[in-house]
Amino acid sequence: MKNKKLVMIPGPTPVTRSIQDQMGRETVAHGDPGFVKDFKQVIEDLKDIFKTKGEAFVVAGTGTLAMEMGIANVTKEGDNVLVVSHGHFGDRYVELCERKGLKVDVLSSEWGTIVPVEDIEKKLNEKNYKAITVTHVDTSTGVCAPVAEIGEIVKRFEDTVLIVDGVCATAAEPEYLDEMGIDVLITGSQKAFGVAPGLAIVLAGPKALKRRKSLGTIRDYYLDFEKWIPIMNDPAKYFGTPPINLIWGLQESLRIIKEEGIENRYKRHEKVGKAMQKALEEGLGFTVLAEKDYRAVTLSCVEYMDGIIDEEFRKILAEEGVVVAGGLGSFAGKSFRLGHMGNIDTHYLVSTISAIERTLYRLGIKDVLGKGVSTLTEELIK
Ligand SMILES: Cc1ncc(COP(=O)(O)O)c(C=O)c1O
Structure with a gap:
């Protein structure tokens, strides 16, 4: 299926x-x-x-x-x-x-x-x-x-x-x-x-x-x-x-x-943004391109580690069930853009990070399974 x-x-x-x-x-x-x-x-x-x-x-x-x-x-x-x-x-x-x-x-x-x-x-x-x-x-x-x-x-x-x-x-x-x-x-x-x-x-x-x-x-x-x-x-x-x-x-x-509640919605986005960015960086080894103090809570522009080819990554990720966007301008080919805003719950976030782990695994980075999800979960349950 x-x-x-x-x-x-x-x-x-x-x-x-x-x-x-x-x-x-x-x-x-x-x-x-x-x-x-x-x-x-x-x-x-x-x-x-x-x-x-x-x-x-x-x-x-x-x-x-x-x-x-x-x-x-x-x-x-x-x-x-x-x-x-x-x-x-x-x-x-x-x-x-x-x-x-x-x-x-x-x-x-x-x-x-x-x-x-x-x-x-x-x-x-x-x-x-x-x-x-x-x-x-x-x-x-x-x-x-x-x-x-x-x-x-x-x-x-x-x-x-x-x-x-x-x-x-x-x-x-x-x-x-x-x-x-x-x-x-x-x-x-x-x-x-x-x-x-x-x-x-x-x-x-x-x-x-x-x-x-x-x-x-x-x-x-x-x-x-x-x-x-x-x-x-x-x-x-x-x-x-x-x-x-x-x-x-x-x-x-x-x-x-x-x-x-709009205030709660702002707080939720802040928590989710930080958790996703930590999972991507500390859990999985990517780099979030925006300077730390000015990172959006709504999306992340994520730089690939060496050896990952943009089109291949996004194609496999789509097979694993998650669609992300390519980088724009000087970030094109080097990064992908991941949205984490709106009416999305924990299921979306965990599934997304897990699909990214499976994609990296299929691309030969074998020691990532569970690492992003565990960082994400630790942040979300705080
Ligand atoms: C910050 C920002 N401004 C303007 C636009 C243009 O909006 P639209 O594509 O709905 O015309 C976009 C689209 O992504 C955007 O992200």
């Missing part, structure tokens, strides 16, 4: 049965009173959980659309923007902003490290930046940016709107908009929320909404906060057809989050 394949890439993540059931319901009219109530609840829950007095937007699209929505509503052509990049997804904001005619300055770190917050502060003092973008967890490097510290700095710059890309962080790494100084949080449904791909989720705090108002009519149509605010406040209204079944999926995800 073939092994069931666990999808342990850094998104999409496993979609639990109760969320699948919601997405599998018979689609109703978008004006259906039951759906309107559900959509309203989703918007209220997002604002409550991520703590903003501003607005929440849930529209059909992916994380990239959310990135675009974030920047389009707080800048106009010719504005200065600062992009802090810790990898591939930080860099994505550079092209996106340039295409919008923004003047972009970039602060980049070497992959696996972060841009020091002092450098960010220094740069903000040099020019009037209308926005700064920071990727909370860059999925290409497994690096987590010190968003709380950056938020404290940006709070002092009245004219600068802080946009945080939470696609690989939201619902796993702490993100409280108003108190942390995050003005726009952009994210998607397919990672730590554990819903299928297809929802662009954006939260905008008071500073960002004030900026949007001051811009008048903007060029973008589908992305315009002003078009969507009436719908998000009263989903009985229409602007674009809502992705009904995905919204039900998100509603169930938010129910799971509320049941777990």
Whole structure:
């Protein structure tokens, strides 16, 4: 019998049965009173959980659309923007902003490290930046940016709107908009929320909404906060057809989050991230590529030991029942990316580490069986 394949890439993540059931319901009219109530609840829950007095937007699209929505509503052509990049997804904001005619300055770190917050502060003092973008967890490097510290700095710059890309962080790494100084949080449904791909989720705090108002009519149509605010406040209204079944999926995800408690969810991710990273490094002999102090809890970028060929490793691992992603950019061919976020329990974690052990064994590293699992278990039962 073939092994069931666990999808342990850094998104999409496993979609639990109760969320699948919601997405599998018979689609109703978008004006259906039951759906309107559900959509309203989703918007209220997002604002409550991520703590903003501003607005929440849930529209059909992916994380990239959310990135675009974030920047389009707080800048106009010719504005200065600062992009802090810790990898591939930080860099994505550079092209996106340039295409919008923004003047972009970039602060980049070497992959696996972060841009020091002092450098960010220094740069903000040099020019009037209308926005700064920071990727909370860059999925290409497994690096987590010190968003709380950056938020404290940006709070002092009245004219600068802080946009945080939470696609690989939201619902796993702490993100409280108003108190942390995050003005726009952009994210998607397919990672730590554990819903299928297809929802662009954006939260905008008071500073960002004030900026949007001051811009008048903007060029973008589908992305315009002003078009969507009436719908998000009263989903009985229409602007674009809502992705009904995905919204039900998100509603169930938010129910799971509320049941777990967001603080507990953050703590669980921290524990799981550390345990998985210890099992991979100390148990099995891999190296996690991100610097120790800035490791994400949501995924690990894992460097192979000598003699392991990336494609062969991932093929055998898939036969053993676990799908992981390849490394990106300068990490390509040398590493794999393992997601450990969302609605996953101990079964997923133990099975994943055990499948990695079996893969290494099949590749000739014979003394690993049980070592990763025992390190993982010791950490998890603490
Ligand atoms: C940090 C980050 N930002 C943005 C994106 C883009 O999201 P999407 O692929 O949903 O468009 C991703 C995708 O993995 C991501 O990890």
